[in-house]
Amino acid sequence: MSKDQYATALKTALTEIKNVCPDIKSSFIFTKDGAIVAGDSEASDTIKKALHSFQNIREKADAIGGIHALSVNGSEGNMQISQVNEMYLATATFKNADTKYLQTITGVIVPTILKLLKDIIHAPTPPKAASPQQLTVEKITGFFVGDSAEVDQKILGEWSKFFEGKTINTVEIQAPNGKTTRCKVKAIDDERLEGKGLIRIPEKRLQMLKVREEEVVRVKPITP
Amino acid sequence: MSSEEEPTEKKEEKKSSKRRNKEKSGKLHESLKDIKARAGVIGYILRSSDSASIDLKDPTKIIDYAVLSSTALEAGEDLSKTFELGEIQNVLLEGKDAKILSLKVEDQRLSIFMERTVSHEKIHKDLNI
Numbered sequence: 547m548s549k550d551q552y553a554t555a556l557k558t559a560l561t562e563i564k565n566v567c568p569d570i571k572s573s574f575i576f577t578k579d580g581a582i583v584a585g586d587s588e589a590s591d592t593i594k595k596a597l598h599s600f601q602n603i604r605e606k607a608d609a610i611g612g613i614h615a616l617s618v619n620g621s622e623g624n625m626q627i628s629q630v631n632e633m634y635l636a637t638a639t640f641k642n643a644d645t646k647y648l649q650t651i652t653g654v655i656v657p658t659i660l661k662l663l664k665d666i667i668h669a670p671t672p673p674k675a676a677s678p679q680q681l682t683v684e685k686i687t688g689f690f691v692g693d694s695a696e697v698d699q700k701i702l703g704e705w706s707k708f709f710e711g712k713t714i715n716t717v718e719i720q721a722p723n724g725k726t727t728r729c730k731v732k733a734i735d736d737e738r739l740e741g742k743g744l745i746r747i748p749e750k751r752l753q754m755l756k757v758r759e760e761e762v763v764r765v766k767p768i769t770p
Numbered sequence: 771m772s773s774e775e776e777p778t779e780k781k782e783e784k785k786s787s788k789r790r791n792k793e794k795s796g797k798l799h800e801s802l803k804d805i806k807a808r809a810g811v812i813g814y815i816l817r818s819s820d821s822a823s824i825d826l827k828d829p830t831k832i833i834d835y836a837v838l839s840s841t842a843l844e845a846g847e848d849l850s851k852t853f854e855l856g857e858i859q860n861v862l863l864e865g866k867d868a869k870i871l872s873l874k875v876e877d878q879r880l881s882i883f884m885e886r887t888v889s890h891e892k893i894h895k896d897l898n899i
Contacts, residue, residue, distance in 0.1 A: 571853060595852045599845040603863065606841050609834035610865025610883075618846040622856030625849050638853040 552663055556584035559659045563651055569643030571623065574636050575656070578604075583633060596636060600627060628653075631660045678720070678766035681745035685752055685759050695719065696746040697765065699733040705767040716768040719747065721755040728768065791876065798875060799823070801897050805882065811893070812868060812883035815839055819877060826883065835870075838863070839881030843872045862890055875899055 556575055564570045572592065574585025580597045582590070600616065607613045613634075618625040624645060627636040635656050639648060679701055686696070695717060705714045717731040729751055734740055745765055747757075757763060802814050806825055813826030815836055826832055846861035860873040864886065871890045872881040875897075882893060 592852050596849055599848040599852070603838070603841050603845045606834070606838045607863070607865055609831060609838050609868075610863070610870065611867035612865055613863065614866055614886075615862075615864040616842075616845075617860075617862040618849050618855060619859045619861070620850045620855030620857060621859060622854060625853055625855060638855070641856075 553584045555663055556656075556659065559655060560584060560586075563655060566651060567639075567643070567648050569640045569648070571638040571640060572636075573638070573652075575630075576634050576636070578632065578634070585636075593636075596625075600634070600636075630656050631664075633660065678764040679743075680762050681743055681765050683752065683757055683759055683761050683763055684739070684744050684746045686746045686748045691748045693748055693751070694730040694732050695748070695751070695765075696732055696734045698740055698742075698744070700741070702731070702733055709767070709769065714767040717765050718768055719745070719751070719755065720764040720766075721757045722761060722763070723756055725755050725757075727751055727754055731767075794876070795878075797898065798880075802880075802882075805893055805896060808888070808893075810885040810888035812885065814880065814882045816875075817879045835881070835883055839870050839872050839883075840879070842870060843874075843879055843881070846872070860894065873899070 560573045560575070564573060572586050574593050574596075575583045576585075576593075576597060577583060580601050582593055582597070585593050600613075603616065604613055613627075613629070615626070615628040617627075621641070623638060623640050624643065625636065625638045626645065626649070627634055628649075635652060637648065637652060639645065679697075681697065681701075697717070702714055706712060715730060716728055718726055718728050720726045729747075734744070734746060739746070745763060747755075747763075752758070755763070798816070802816065802823075802825070805811055806813060812828070813824070813835075815826075815832075816823040817840075824832060824836070826835060842861050842863045843858070846858050850856065850858050858874060860871060863870045863872070867886070868883055869886055869888075869890060870881050870883050871894060872879065873894075874880075880897075882890075884890065884893065
């Protein structure tokens with residue numbers, strides 16, 4: 547997940563909270579270092595001023611163990627800045643806002659979204675899987691055939707692109723009867739056979755798979 | 771009403787205003803003394819333009835607390851201007867270890883320092899401001 551997507555997700559959350567609590571004048575999320583993560587874009591100058599004021603306190607707050615929360619209660623409205631995980635959430639509200647309700651909403655929604663986003667960012671990326679190709683079998687026979695299957699150079703190139711330029715050395719072949727086998731792979735060396743959607747497989751492998759010539763098999767590359 | 775009576779009236783008004791302020795100040799000091807004795811209350815700083823009353827359990831922290839409380843009130847005023855919050859009623863700054871309730875009382879600035887578990891709402895109420 548990119549920074550932009552992260553910010554968009556948080557901004558959407560803030561907008562939704564504002565929809566639920568129309569008494570919110572402005573809301574934004576910023577890091578401990580004072581970098582704005584998400585907020586009302588139309589009020590960016592206002593936010594910068596607020597951050598400056600907040601940073602002034604933060605620099606001197608060691609005496610009370612840093613800043614956990616700051617509330618400013620005025621005759622016309624309130625401002626609440628509270629720590630949420632590794633960030634701060636700021637909300638400015640109108641005078642008669644139900645601050646307890648607001649705190650309940652923000653205190654549940656924002657930490658949940660932050661945790662969710664953090665989990666998404668740190669989640670292991672699923673293993674890449676290139677889509678299998680359906681190729682027609684051609685048998686390779688002879689003493690020196692070796693154990694490698696052969697496919698079009700074009701197909702190998704596409705798979706290679708999928709794996710960010712890595713060379714594809716191994717494929718998995720699945721027969722129509724469900725049997726599978728892994729073997730080495732290389733490009734077809736005969737121009738006349740190129741572009742025909744063929745996979746040339748050594749005879750021994752075909753026997754193992756119980757597949758005959760001209761049958762169609764599924765072939766997929768194995769992550770290099 | 772003659773022009774000579776006006777200054778006398780004004781003088782009387784000023785005197786009575788001073789008396790009221792003195793009474794208020796006396797009551798505030800009494801309230802603070804009572805609050806300071808409560809469990810979890812670390813102390814307070816009450817500043818006017820020409821004097822300050824400081825009562826903190828740990829005198830080594832006076833400067834840190836004085837600077838922090840003053841900064842918190844100033845930042846509160848800045849935030850109030852920025853977000854049009856009106857006249858500041860109070861600023862509450864909560865840390866991991868302690869919290870500060872700062873407010874303006876007439877021309878004085880009061881900051882009360884307490885542990886996080888102490889109810890600042892009750893303290894605010896008991897100040898009778």
